[in-house]
Amino acid sequence: MTRYVMAIDLRRCVGCQTCTAACKNANATPPGVQWRRVLDIESGEFPDVRRSFVPISCMHCDEPPCEEVCPTTATKKRADGLVTIDYDTCIGCANCVMACPYEARSIVHEAKFAYGDTPIASESVRFDPARISVSMKCTFCVDRIDEAARTGQVPGRDPEVTPACVNSCISGAMSFGDLDDPTSNVSRLLAGTQSFRMHEELGTGPGVYYIWDKG
Amino acid sequence: MKAKTLKAGNRIGPRQQHHWDWRAASNFIAGGAGGGLLAFAALASLAGTDVRALLLGGMALIGAGLTCVWFEIGKPWRALNVYRHLATSWMTREAAVAPLLFASGAAAVVTGHIAFVLLTGVCGAAFVYAQARILSADKGIPAWRHPRCRPMLVATGLAEGAALGAVASPFVITSAAGQLAVAAVTLGLLLIRVLLWRSYLAGLRADGAPEGSLRALAAVDGQFLKFGNLLPAALLLVAALGAPLAGLALIPAGLIAVGGGWLIKYTLVRRAAFTQGFALAHLPVRGRGPAGAAVKPGWGGAS
Numbered sequence: 001m002t003r004y005v006m007a008i009d010l011r012r013c014v015g016c017q018t019c020t021a022a023c024k025n026a027n028a029t030p031p032g033v034q035w036r037r038v039l040d041i042e043s044g045e046f047p048d049v050r051r052s053f054v055p056i057s058c059m060h061c062d063e064p065p066c067e068e069v070c071p072t073t074a075t076k077k078r079a080d081g082l083v084t085i086d087y088d089t090c091i092g093c094a095n096c097v098m099a100c101p102y103e104a105r106s107i108v109h110e111a112k113f114a115y116g117d118t119p120i121a122s123e124s125v126r127f128d129p130a131r132i133s134v135s136m137k138c139t140f141c142v143d144r145i146d147e148a149a150r151t152g153q154v155p156g157r158d159p160e161v162t163p164a165c166v167n168s169c170i171s172g173a174m175s176f177g178d179l180d181d182p183t184s185n186v187s188r189l190l191a192g193t194q195s196f197r198m199h200e201e202l203g204t205g206p207g208v209y210y211i212w213d214k215g
Numbered sequence: 216m217k218a219k220t221l222k223a224g225n226r227i228g229p230r231q232q233h234h235w236d237w238r239a240a241s242n243f244i245a246g247g248a249g250g251g252l253l254a255f256a257a258l259a260s261l262a263g264t265d266v267r268a269l270l271l272g273g274m275a276l277i278g279a280g281l282t283c284v285w286f287e288i289g290k291p292w293r294a295l296n297v298y299r300h301l302a303t304s305w306m307t308r309e310a311a312v313a314p315l316l317f318a319s320g321a322a323a324v325v326t327g328h329i330a331f332v333l334l335t336g337v338c339g340a341a342f343v344y345a346q347a348r349i350l351s352a353d354k355g356i357p358a359w360r361h362p363r364c365r366p367m368l369v370a371t372g373l374a375e376g377a378a379l380g381a382v383a384s385p386f387v388i389t390s391a392a393g394q395l396a397v398a399a400v401t402l403g404l405l406l407i408r409v410l411l412w413r414s415y416l417a418g419l420r421a422d423g424a425p426e427g428s429l430r431a432l433a434a435v436d437g438q439f440l441k442f443g444n445l446l447p448a449a450l451l452l453v454a455a456l457g458a459p460l461a462g463l464a465l466i467p468a469g470l471i472a473v474g475g476g477w478l479i480k481y482t483l484v485r486r487a488a489f490t491q492g493f494a495l496a497h498l499p500v501r502g503r504g505p506a507g508a509a510v511k512p513g514w515g516g517a518s
Binding site: 009010011039041043044050052054056065067068069070071072073074089090091092093094095097098099100101102103107109132133134194196198199200202204210211212213214 | 226227232234235239284287288289290291293294296297298299300303304305306307310349352353354355356359488490491493494495496497498499500501506507508510512
């Protein structure tokens, strides 16, 4: 079996938002929609204060609540753990948006472009009308993962078949790979560190692990 | 270290959902009341009452709610795709009940056969239950997924149905005993509703919820208690005690009780619908310092 997950080392993240930009570039998301973003949390009381950066996106859960509530089967969980949306089946009811505890999903009802109503050249080429009025979210760059099956490359090791955000991370905070493969980089990383998953108490089994200390 | 002061830089804490607007709320408002009315009509039919007008009213309310939802969804011409996930989706199940409900309701109105009336009542109750399950399955909204939300929603749907029955009873039920029974049933359902409402609020506070949800629900609590329940209860008592023109008291009592239910459902679906927000079980170790305490901004109550 294969279970693709992401491990994010919060000790390393510097909040540069390069992953956010890389995601927008790779997936051509409209203005105001970020499939990947980085939370900036300031906590504590002076002088004992701290600032933490937390990259977030779809968690590609083991038990995705979005899939359970979807009335159309547009949202599906694949055998390799990726949660996908069929834009041609989705009716845009937003039930999945309500079900997701990670605010990972967006619905845009009209075409939006960076500079008003007229798309710039790159937006014209990459605009996908199928995404209007349906639910959308991070795919873990599913097209790259699928490419790996054709080329024999390994997601998480070979950049061509690894999510764009992971490739872009300047501090090496983000890792991707197969959790069921004990030799994968994420398996070895998680085995040697302490990590948590967000909102685990909700029983969703998120596929993103946040590393917060050494093992 | 106390993680007491938090600066919510960019959408860290819970925020109000904006994807479901008044059109989605209308489905829960009108559909819940309509389903409750159908269930009440089935009950009343057992006493020999001609409930065809009530059945038409219930179906009209459910139809209006579903129409509102149809205008809300992003791809209305694909709406029939809603029937594709009966295995786990309560939205599919709600949609699946609707055609059966309308078919049996139409048959009941045309033939007047008790079997169709009872089947329509069962479908109405199932519709109310499915709506409550839709909200409770939405894990992203803590105020909806709370285990005490579901029974409260079912209770208010049935209470609203009985209250609408009370409004209609001076016109469809001629006997004083019949009107007395309607007043008693409605009174009992209002009592159950208000108890479940208070239990729901207490549960939310005890278990913790987004501060915005607690604020929005607390803001309507007093109005709901006084005007949505106590006032109609007093009017229903007047009717039950058989005062002069008592039957007419059922009309304002029912209307006010229905309004109270609609107020809390609108509040729940729109104003109190705050997302989970984000939380960290541990703040990361930086340099040689220790890890920070857990953070969960924007939550109130016991959490």
